[in-house]
Amino acid sequence: MRGFGIYPDDKTFPFVLKACAFVKNLRLGESVHGCIIRLGLDFDLFTGNALLNMYAKFQSLEVNGGCKGCTLNMLDGMPKSNEFHEKLVQEKAKTASQLNSVTKVFEMMPKRDVVSWNTVIAGNAQNGMYEEALRMVREMGNVNMKPDSYTLSSVLPIFAEYVDAKKGKEIHGYAIRHRFDSDWYIGSSLIDMYANCARIEDSCRVFNQLPQRDSISWNSIIAACVQNGLFDKGLKLFRQMLMAKVKPRDVSFSSIMPACAHLTTLHLGKQLHGYIIRGGFGDNVYICSSLVDMYAKCGNIKAARWIFDKMEHHDMVSWTAIIMGHALHGHAHDALMLFKEMEMDGVKPNNLSFIAVFTACSHAGLTNEAWRYFNNMTQNYGIRPCLEHYAAMADLLGRAGKLEQAYEFISNMHIAPTGSIWSTLLSACRVHKNLELAEKVSNEIFKIDPENVGAYVLMSNIYAAARRWKDAAKMRIFMKKKGIRKAPACSWIEVKNVTHTFISGDKSHPLYVRIYEALKELLEQIEREGYIPDTNEVFHDVEEEQKKHLLFSHSEKLALAFGIISTPAGTSIRITKNIRVCMDCHTAIKFISKIVEREIIIRDNSRFHHFKDGKCSCGDYW
C-alpha cells in the first residue's frame, strides 16, 4: 500500500490487528498500535475494538518479546509530527504496551459499543478472570448497555466452571426472554453448562429444542453424555450425527473415544481409528492421547505404545495416558521409565501424572519407590497431595499388606479422610485377612458415611471368611433395612462386534446350556491338572458342594466359557469385569489358559490380567 502512496485507514487496521494476534507477535502488534496512535485512529471505535481483541488474545499467551523473523518497523514512512505530539504518541504507546492492557485501551476509548464490552468480557472469561468478567456484565447495566447473545456465551462457561446451575439457569431464562436461545453458540454453551453441573437431562432438552444443529452442537451433546458416564448414549448420538450427514471433526473423535475406552469396545475404537486416519486427523494430540488411552483400556497396550511412539510431539496428557496404560497392565518398570523420560523431555508432570506413577507402583508392590515419588511430588513439583493421591497411596500400602502403615497414613492426612479412602484399606483387610483392623476401619467409615454400601458388603464378606456367619448376616440385614443395594458383579465379552454380559449364575444367555456344559468340562480338565476350588471365596454359609457350585458360575467363568466356545482356537479372549477378579477365578483361569492354549486378558476395576501358559502377568499380586 505504501509503495503506491496509500495510507492505511480505519478500515485497514482491524484486519492488521487480527493478523498480529493470529501470528502471536506482540511486538508487531504494539508497533501497529503505535502507528494507529500516530495516525490518530485510536479514537476510532472499530479500530479500538480490534485493539481490545488483540490484547485480550495476548493475555492468554506467554509471548516472548522477540519477533519471529518479522522485524518490520511499522513507524517507518509514516507522517512526522511535531515533537510534542511525538512524545505523546510514544507515551501512549508505552503505557498501553507496558500494561499490555485491555483495560487501559478500554478506558482510553472515547466511545464504546456492545462489541467493546463483549470483547473485554470474553477476554476476561477466557483468561480465568471470572469475577472481573461478571463485574463488567453488571457494569454494563449501569451504562445502559444490554447484554446480548455474545455476552451470554461468555458468561455461561463461567457458571459451568463454577458448577452453578442456578445462575446458569437464570442466564438460560434471560436468553429465552430475549430470543437468544435459538442461537447456535448459546445452545452449545447451555448444553455444556448443564453437563458440567451433572444435569444431563437439561443438556438433552436444550439439544432437542435446537432448530438446527451444527457439528459443534452435536459435539457438545456427545461430550456431555460421555463426561457424565452415559457412554452408550454418547455412541448412539455419534451414530445419529453421522446419519444426519454431519461430518465428524477432530473434536468429535476425542470426545467419543473415552466411551470406547470405558466400555472396552475395541471393535468400535478400531473403527473410529480408521475414520481418524482417513480423515487426516492422525496427528492431532487430543485424538492421539484418546487413542493411546482407548487401546490401553481395551487391553491392547502394544497398540497404545505404538501410537504413542509415533506421535511427533508429546504433551503432559499423552505422557500420562501411556504411563497409566503401562501401570494398568502391571508394567511398573516401563511406566517409571516413561515418567523419567517425560521429565527429561521437559514436560512437567501434574497431579494426575503422579496418580499414574502410584498406580504403577501399586500393581508391582513397589512401596519404597512410591514413597520417594510421593515426597518428590511435594518437594520438587510443589504439588500438594489431594484426596486421589492419598487414596492411591493408601491402596498401594494396603495391597502390599502394610496395613498398619496404611492406617497411620490415612489417620495423618492433612485433609479429612473420606469413606472411600478408608474403603481401600478395608478391602486390603479382606485380602490380608485382618478382621480386627477391619472392624476399626469400618467404624471409621460408618461414622463418615453410614450408607456406604461397599463397606457393608466387605464387612459381611470378611466376617464370612472368618466363619462368623451371624455377623455376616447382620451386615446384610443392615443393608436391607436401609434399603441399599450393591450393583451386582458382572463380566462382559465382545464376540463378533456384539457385547455379551453375564452375572453370577446367569441363565439368560440363549446359549446358556452349552456354556455351562463347556464350563463343566473345562473345570473337570483343570481339576485333573491340580486345580482345587478355593471355597474361601464363597461368602454364604452353605455346604462345600453348594459352595463349589456357587464358585462354578461366577460371571468371569461364564464369560470365559462363552468366549472359548464361540471364537476360533488360538485367538485371544478379552473380558471386562466391573469388580475385582476373585481369587478362585484367578487360579482357575491360569489353568484354563494353559489347557486351551490361549491368551486370556481380563480387565477388572483396577487393572489388567494377562493369562498365558498357566501364568498371570500380575504375578498373583493384585
Added chain:
DNA sequence: GTAGGGTTAG
C-alpha cells in the same frame, strides 16, 4: 470492517 460455543489422561 470489530466480539461468542464443543475435545484427550483418574
